[in-house]
Amino acid sequence: MTAADTLLARPLRLDSAAPDFDAQLTQRLQWSAATDAAIEARVAEILADVRARGDAAVLDYTRRFDGLSVTSVAELAIGADALRAAFEAIPAHQRDALQEAAARIRRYHQAQLDACGRSWQMRDADGTLLGQKVTPLDRVGIYVPGGKAAYPSSVLMNAIPAHVAGVPEIVMVVPTPRGERNPLVLAAAHVAGVSRAFAVGGAQAVAALAYGTATIPRVDKITGPGNAYVASAKKHVFGTVGIDMIAGPSEILVLADGTTPPDWVAMDLFSQAEHDELAQSILLCPDAAYLDAVQAAIDRLLPTMPRRAIIAKSLNDRGALIRTRDMAEACAISNRIAPEHLEVASRELRRWEPLLRHAGAIFLGAYTSESLGDYCAGPNHVLPTSGTARFSSPLGVYDFQKRSSLIEVSAEGAQTLGRIASVLAHGEGLTAHARAAELRLRAEGGA
Amino acid sequence: MTAADTLLARPLRLDSAAPDFDAQLTQRLQWSAATDAAIEARVAEILADVRARGDAAVLDYTRRFDGLSVTSVAELAIGADALRAAFEAIPAHQRDALQEAAARIRRYHQAQLDACGRSWQMRDADGTLLGQKVTPLDRVGIYVPGGKAAYPSSVLMNAIPAHVAGVPEIVMVVPTPRGERNPLVLAAAHVAGVSRAFAVGGAQAVAALAYGTATIPRVDKITGPGNAYVASAKKHVFGTVGIDMIAGPSEILVLADGTTPPDWVAMDLFSQAEHDELAQSILLCPDAAYLDAVQAAIDRLLPTMPRRAIIAKSLNDRGALIRTRDMAEACAISNRIAPEHLEVASRELRRWEPLLRHAGAIFLGAYTSESLGDYCAGPNHVLPTSGTARFSSPLGVYDFQKRSSLIEVSAEGAQTLGRIASVLAHGEGLTAHARAAELRLRAEGGA
Structure with a gap:
């Protein structure tokens, strides 16, 4: 028995009827978004340097941070041909999965465009015309993390809405530490309609996209996740270019009435927790025995998980199994939390769904595991975190369009x-x- | 003859055929958005203080900065009754104008809601349901500047889209230096559906709305213009709450083919320039004689303007009359600038409008003065500035809604x-x- 096998994952047990429930929940939800002053200062320097020196600065940082021994930014360019070659080189089952996922994501975002992304006009009786003209952005940048957190699905989720919106040029940046290029990421870029890519990451990549260099074109908007440096850089350049939301740790909240197999729910909690030790998995259920059953499933399944150490830490530090008075109260608590992912593991979906006001994505019914949405159901997996679903929305076609009022x-x-x-x-x-x-x-x- | 009457307003004359045109235009467009480190630091302090001490801090700053001798934040509350009373006390012609403008703004934003703000769903052949649920924000804050730049029209333009979106609670904050309350601003708040207001301004008002205090409720999003302190505070709290764009100086760009009376165009340039010495007014026309005629109109009309000093400084420092090769080139230059307000003073609207890709609002034809759009045509007057129309949109119903993906x-x-x-x-x-x-x-x- 190895040390890992002795891991326990025990999410905090709470009861909504307890007198200190509100305080305990508030404490569990807290997450220090405190910006690190040292990172902020470093990022400001990098941005100013890239703005002033362009390619030379990008080259310096990329050599230093990613350990690449290139002599020009042009060598970091990954053209459409290289993306296609990567796609052709991966195994057929991965090619098929990427293409099927892309087709579904494309179809969903096409429906989104049709439902809410079209120009419109109206006329007054006196002939005055009013309306709004909706047009795609000219050029956007997609940031894709490298290394351990290199997710091809993120490439699909960021690039396809831009492509569907009609953006003519989609530029991807992705760090390649020590020259390692992730073939699935490049293949996904090919499938998603990325125009070209650069093996550049960090704040220097964000700066290059925001200000433009001789080699890397200036874009109108930058989307995509990244580490603290990338997040800080995006926040800095907001206004010079558009950005998407700054993402916090990922979260799932499951509302369960006890009708979904406990193993399924346990695995859904794991699938959030395995992302990151800061990820948050919360289960709300009126039935204490069901919460016990899910805990038992957690105990049984945890040792089978390759990422069990991360899962255990995430569940222990930030997870919660909460007994509520009833499902209606569970819905109210969910609205207060405004989770990124919200699963409704119930057979009374039409009863509960209308009560749910704030969530990035709502997964309805036992068969709708969050992971299906993460990869291929069609809707975007870039979702508002940390309660920002109160005021913001999933990444969508609308993020790659802008509107001009028309008045005649x-x-x-x-x-x-x-x-x-x-x-x-x-x-x-x-x-x-x-x-x-x-x-x-x-x-x-x-x- | 007073000193003011000797003012001259001479916008820079440029010719797109000149070899240094690009450089000259770039220079004229430049505007230092440089954030003032002292302001940033002061704002960070105020935000932290309000977050920690709540009402007590809001009270301190309001007493100090606005010279009010109140003893509690409750005394700063302006309830729905007070808003109504202000409305009833203003002259009838102003009441009528506010109501007519509000009705038109409401109708336009209702059309916007119908065109692009509704939930939608689709089903796969296998019964899988996908869609997006669109819901209003719970509570929003509207910042309204006080003192000289107190614009009732801004109250209408910020609050009505929120109201049409279905936001149940709209909280207005407005500084009242030395206790001066602007009756038109309060009347506009009544007409626009503001729920309640507080006589608080500056970074302390933004902080109160973002974090909540015992008296001022925490909101989900803050919109509305303000000075450098307000802009910095909004940028700081972005993420905790939603914000609209940070506005730069206002701009107009007029594309003229020479068919609109020069006086009309001159007055449209003035109406931008009178806002602010940093405001920018640019006229593009292929006909040099027409540019001369507009300059002559400027010379003739300037002395009749009460705000001629501001107008002259704005036009001299930032204005431009640009001769282009033809109208198509004028449209291309306009796309490069991506102006906040774009007037097409031409009789060939259907020819030029399709070429215009980046602008906050497009005013078509000689009769469509920007000022009609500013007040009452219907579309919003809160528009992206400083070239941000490349990637952002007028304030709209969509800014007061958010979307949740649905997957079953x-x-x-x-x-x-x-x-x-x-x-x-x-x-x-x-x-x-x-x-x-x-x-x-x-x-x-x-x-």
């Missing part, structure tokens, strides 16, 4: 609108605004 | 999806993800 006021319309605008502009002391409206009035303008 | 995999669907997910999860070394999918396969799961 008819001569007739200018008479009505001009009088309203004139009163309000004078009320704000903005005389030129008022005069501009008044010049269009027939008695005045003389056109 | 059928027993049948779990067979197909489980096999794909299993391959990809093993490829990423995430065994629990793979096992969670495999447990749902019929041969395995046993449910």
Whole structure:
């Protein structure tokens, strides 16, 4: 018996009826997003350096941090041909899985585009036209982590919505520590429609995409996950370019009424916990015996997991099995947490789903394991974390589009609108605004 | 003759055919967004203080910065009754103008909600359901500047989309230096559906909304313009709450083919310039004689403007009259600039509009002065500035909604999806993800 086999994973047991439940839950949810001042300062330096020196700075950092002995940024370019070659070189079952997943993700995001991503117009009775023109971004950058956390599925999830939105140029950056290129990541880039890639990572990659260098083109928006340096760099360049949300540790919350096999739920909790020691897995159920059964399943299944050390630490430090008064209360607690992933392991889906207001993605029914959504159901797996589902949304086609208002006021319309605008502009002391409206009035303008 | 009457407004004349045109344009567009380290540090202190001490800190700063001699934050509350009373006390023509503008803004944003803000679902042949559930935010905060730049129209433009989105609680904060409350701002809040307001401003107001205090409720998102302290505070709290874009100086770009009266165009340039000495007004036209005519109109009209000093400085420092080779080139230059406001002063709207890809709002035709859009045409006047229209959009109903993905995999669907997910999860070394999918396969799961 090795040390690993003696691991125990014991998520905190809580009861919503306990007097200190709120405080205990609050404490368990806490996660220090404290930004490290040293990282911030280092990132600010790197950004300024890349902005000033361009390729030379990117080259320096890449040689130093990734241990590459290249002499130009051009050598770090990974062209469309190299992406295709990577795709052709991987085993057929992986090729098929990537393509099937991509097809489903594409179909879902196409439906999203059709449902909410189209230009629209309306006309007033006086002929005035109002509307909104929806257009894709010109060029976007996708950050893909390298090393241990190199996930080809993230490439699909970031690049496909951009592609469906109609973005003509999708530039991927991915660090290749000591020159190691992940063939599945490159293959996924090929499948997802990435235009070209660079073997650059960290804050220097974010800077290159935000400001542009001689070799790496400036983009309009940067999406994709990364370590603390990448997150800090993205936050810094926000405004110069668009960014997606800064992701915190991943989370799952399972609402169970006791009708789903405990092994299934235990494995779903594991699949979150195996990401990261900071990941959070929470189970809410009105039935204490069911919580016991899931704990028993955890105990039984944990030794079979290759990443059991991470799983155990995550569940012990941040996990919770919570007994609630009933399912309605479980839904209310879930809304308070606003989890990234929310599984409803129940047979009364139509009863509970309408009560759920804040979540990145809602997985309904026993068959809908989060992992199906992570890879291939179709919806995006880039989701708001740390309670930000209160105000933000999954990555989608809309993140790769922008809108321009359209206004065409008819001569007739200018008479009505001009009088309203004139009163309000004078009320704000903005005389030129008022005069501009008044010049269009027939008695005045003389056109 | 006073000193003000000797003011000259001479926007830079440029010619797109000049060899140094690109460099000159780049220089004219430059605007130092350099964050002031002293402001940043002060804001960080204020945020930390409000987070730690809540109401007591808000009270301290409000007494100090706004010169108010109140003894509790409760005294700073402005309830729905006070908002209504302000509305009833203003002159009838202002009440009517506010209501008519609000009705048009509401109608436009309702159309926006119908066009792109609804939940949707789709089903696979195997019964798997996919979709997205769109829900309003629970509570939002609207920042409204006080003092000189107190704009009731901003209240309408921020609060109405939130109201149309279905946000149940809209909290306004507005500084009232030396106790001065702007009656039009309060009246606009009443018309726009603001739930309640607080006479608090600056970084302390942003902090109170982001973290909550005993008296001021924590919100999910903060929108609205403000000074450098407010902008810095919003950037700091981004992630804890949602924020809208950080606005730079306002800009207008006019594309003219020479068919619009020069006085109208001159006044439109003024209406941007009168906001702020940093505001930018640019006119592009292939016809040099027309540019001369607009300059003559500027010279003639400037002395009649109460805010002529601001207008002159803005036009002299940041304005430009640019002769282009033709209208198509003018459209290309406009795309490069990605202006906040874009007027197309032409009779060939259907020819030029499709060429325009990046702009916050596009005002089509001679009758569509920007000021009509600022107040009452219907579309939002909160627009992306400083070239950020490349990747961001006008404030809209979508900013007050968020989306949750919905996934309900059928027993049948779990067979197909489980096999794909299993391959990809093993490829990423995430065994629990793979096992969670495999447990749902019929041969395995046993449910």
